[in-house]
Amino acid sequence: MAGRTWPSGPSPSSSAKTSPNTPIRAASTGPTNSAANCSAGCWSSTPSGNGRRRRHRRRSPVRPCSADAFRAAACLRGCRGFDIGRRIRHSPPYCGEMGADAITIDILGSREGGERELAEALAAGARRLWPDLADDRRDRLEFHVGVKLSGRRGVQDLDIVILVHFHAPRPFPIRGRPGSPAALRNLVAVIEVKGHRHADVRFEGTKALVRYRRGGEEIWEDVTEKSHRQLHALRETLREQGIRDLWVHRFVVLQNLSPSELPRGNDQLVGGTPDFGELLSVALRQGSFERDSASFLSATTPEAMHRIFGLPLFRVLEPSSLDRRRMDRLVRVEAHRADWFEELGRKTIVLRGRGGAGKTVLMLQMAYRLWEEQQARSLFLTYNLALVADIRRTMALMNIPSGLSRGGIFVESVMAFMLRAAKRFGVLSETENPLDDYEEHVGTLAQYLVGEAIGGTDVENLKRRFPEEFAFDQVFVDEGQDWTNAEVAVLRGLYGPERLTIAHGVDQLIRRLAETDWTAGLEKGRVRVRHLRRGLRMKANLARFANRFAAELGLEGWEVQPNTEAGGGRVVIAVGDYFSGPRLHRRLVAEAAEQGNRPIDLLCCVPPALGVDSQGGGASRAARRFEAWGISVWDGARSDVRRSFPNEIEQLRLVQYDSCRGLEGWTVFALGLDAFWRYKFREAQRNPAEPADLFVSPEVAACREAARWLTIPVTRAIDTLVINVSAGDTILLPALRKLADEDYVEWVKL
Structure with a gap:
């Protein structure tokens, strides 16, 4: 230096x-003769000068003094606390004045x-x-x-x-x-x-x-x-x-x-x-x-x-209502699924289901149980960076590790993992741009593993040299229907088919023309396919709405079974410019708050037109509109923001539609859904997702592909789904009008 x-x-x-x-700390509080803030997070009153101690006053009904930072009896101001769940309740003597102590x-x-x-x-x-x-x-x-x-x-x-x-x-x-x-x-x-x-x-x-x-x-x-x-x-x-x-x-x-x-x-x-x-x-x-x-x-x-x-x-980190719901779901396993866990590490397990069926949650339950009972270390792979951030937040709140020493769950994007493996095996040099010719690099690595140019000894040596990066007991694959055959071959070559558990989304293809078959080449006794048909995320009315909406868009056979144990749910159809004024948004946020939810429990999905501009700098267009209303936003439409999970409980989570798979929210705002449909329709015309069919016109095929994409955001909500379309829309608006007769649907003209 x-x-x-x-x-x-x-x-x-x-x-x-x-x-x-x-967060307010004792080190940053003001002088002793002025109102001071308790370092545990609640407001303290100004002393009257008679030497009496301050008493705690809660900052809000839902935020007593936090125990996330301290164990029982660890309030910085010296009052004796006792642990209730994840918080500390205070008992006398109350917090003292900011003096020499x-x-x-x-x-x-x-x-x-x-x-x-x-x-x-x-x-x-x-x-x-x-x-x-x-x-x-x-x-x-x-x-x-x-x-x-x-x-x-x-x-x-x-x-x-x-x-x-x-x-x-x-x-x-x-x-x-x-x-x-x-x-x-x-x-x-x-x-x-x-x-x-x-x-x-x-x-x-x-x-x-x-x-x-x-x-x-x-x-x-x-x-x-x-x-x-x-x-x-x-x-x-x-x-x-x-x-x-x-x-x-x-x-x-x-x-x-x-x-x-x-x-x-x-x-x-x-x-x-x-x-x-x-x-x-x-x-x-x-x-x-x-x-x-x-x-x-x-x-x-x-x-x-x-x-x-x-x-x-x-x-x-302060857990929100939705955070607590997720944490509770991870530690609780439905009785009829308890035996599903016994086949981990012995068979390739494929979990098939439509959006909202609970595939991602079930895999996290499996990874959590392996860690709790065996201190196993699992790798969780997904293409969705927003989902990576979402899961890492839950892992941080639950204090679940990811390293070798204590096991846990290591969450990473598929591309990051594949490119690192290619570099460690010398397929990709350190000086090459890893994103150039990604599929070629992974394909070459797969050929080496399948052809045994890279053999079992090489793989074991890799895990010994770089254990933090490659030593895992079990691998969980999200959105497995979209993986390339080369990526499947790499995972099998590194970990064997028995250590793989795959979430297979039905009718959720994004990258490929046909669904990936993870059972190909395996004997029947080495595979277990589990079918998840019931919608576990959505309340029953939302599942019914999704089914009717899919039918109106021409998706024959698309259906998710409503969860009758979770009654209720509502849909708000807002027609016009959503950003014409904040009244509707503030009302919906307030209604979610009445149910104990914070802004981070809500999810906003936007089309590319409301995303980051072509220069790629600064906040997304939607984030700027929300911030003009005084609303704080975790702007997941930006790639740099998606690298880290949201830390602020008062932030509204915002992502583009392409990044919403696997995410959920108590209330989901699907803004500009018609603009997203048009975007996917044009994309499907340029790059057809389905092979040419003599009996289906290219336009009908593109409509079907765009409609299939819409089933992803409409299955993200738990309680309230807000669909926003423009007043001049001629595609979705007619279909939505037919659904407005349901008593759980509210129609709002902006």
């Missing part, structure tokens, strides 16, 4: 404003495991190092346990991320160099924690490797290289948020080895349970600034650190 200048900029002020979307150190995220214990030990060490830390609210130190990334560089989990900012450099002693001056201004660090015993750790030069046993195989993971990938994955994630000039420190903590057992020359390995001062001394060896003959640690400017603290990546 020599030659870099000392980051300059104003120090944080005690009167600095906190963004309304930023204020705590500026937060431990956020996962509340159990070796990572949490290490974070607590480091926090205690920081308090010992600077006993006066609580006296200055301008200083801030956070330990984030179990941070979830978007999967860049194959990294989805970070054990611990440390964020530190001091308004003025704080001195600390350098271990092994008594009398040498050193100081810390700010810090960003990522820690990989390993609790392996001595026999399961080995060193190759300065590299550290730890042993796992998975699927009967012995795997040695290079944690030094993994730490390197974590560092760059975090830096790239922050760079996307505009944080460019940033130094990130990295550490690998081997908890069951003493410092004397570590090899020399590796400045990231730490043994035992280090205190915070020891960690800073190791950080100095990785890089520091020199100023006035003293060593300084500084990651970036004060302004950049304030932005990092406020990023959604480091906010505590």
Whole structure:
């Protein structure tokens, strides 16, 4: 780091404003003689001056103090809490005033495991190092346990991320160099924690490797290289948020080895349970600034650190009503399906069903059960980046890991996985554009695997060299009807057919002319096909509407069985310009809120005409219209946004129709559905999805293909489906008028 200048900029002020979307911490509260905010999240009243303590007041009826960040009895203000589900209820003594006992150190995220214990030990060490830390609210130190990334560089989990900012450099002693001056201004660090015993750790030069046993195989993971990938994955994630000039420190903590057992020359390995001062001394060896003959640690400017603290990546996720519903569905298995799980790992399992039949949920149930009961590690593959983000949010809320150490569920896009495999086997070079000739690269890899140019030994060596990327006990395939034969061959070559479970969507082809047959070439006894006919997502009225709508559009035989155990459901048909005014939208959002739903529980689907403009920069057209109404949006129409799951519970999820497969919402807004039909009709005319038929005209075939596409968004809603078409539409409007006689359908003219 020599030659870099000392980051300059104003120090944080005690009167600095906190963004309304930023979690309130004790470190960012105002002076003691003004109204202050409880760090647990509820509003506190101003003291009357008589020395009485503040009492908690809930911010809203649906948001008591959150326990997502803290265990029972862990309120920062010192009141004794008790755990109810995922929240802490407060009991006397109530929160005290912001005095000398204020705590500026937060431990956020996962509340159990070796990572949490290490974070607590480091926090205690920081308090010992600077006993006066609580006296200055301008200083801030956070330990984030179990941070979830978007999967860049194959990294989805970070054990611990440390964020530190001091308004003025704080001195600390350098271990092994008594009398040498050193100081810390700010810090960003990522820690990989390993609790392996001595026999399961080995060193190759300065590299550290730890042993796992998975699927009967012995795997040695290079944690030094993994730490390197974590560092760059975090830096790239922050760079996307505009944080460019940033130094990130990295550490690998081997908890069951003493410092004397570590090899020399590796400045990231730490043994035992280090205190915070020891960690800073190791950080100095990785890089520091020199100023006035003293060593300084500084990651970036004060302004950049304030932005990092406020990023959604480091906010505590709050589960919504729909989140809780999903989590409950993952852990509960219907009794009549319990035996379905027994064939995992022994047969190719194919789950066939139309949209809304619960194929994706059932696969996640299987993956979750494998993890719960066997600590198995599963790979979940899908083409839909919006669905990847959606599932990762659920995994983060449930604290389900994805790595080798504890098993779990690794969620990734099909293309990312296939291209990485092609690179690791040398089919695709590091310098080639991976998106160029994707099918050719995957086809070549499939030929090598089928022809045994790449044999079983090569595959096992790949899993041993890159276990984080390829060592999985079970593989779950979403939208399997759309996979190419080459992609099927690659998965079979890497994992064998017995480890594959496939969700096969009926009448949901997008990429191919014909459905993929995952049972081809397999003996009957090695395959189990399960048929899912009942609509589990939609309330009964929505399933009935979808059936009638499909019939009106000429889709003979298209049907989903209504779930009579989930009665109700309604449809709102809005004719005209949806963005002519916010009245209807606000009314529908308010009605969803009355049922306990937040904006993130809703889903808005838009056609390309309301997506990102041709230049590809900035927010989508629909997002800009919503934001003009003061509505916050997770703009999944943008490819960069889809890489990360939504962190804000008050954000409306927005995606283009092409990305809505597998998603769901309590209320679904299908905006410009007629524009989407025309878009798919023209696309089908240019590239017919069906082989030429002498008895079916190209126009009729294109109409059928466009209509089939519409069955995907109309099966996304749980309770309320809002269909918006233009007043001049001549295709969908006549069909919708015929359905308006149902008592659960509301007709609105905009």
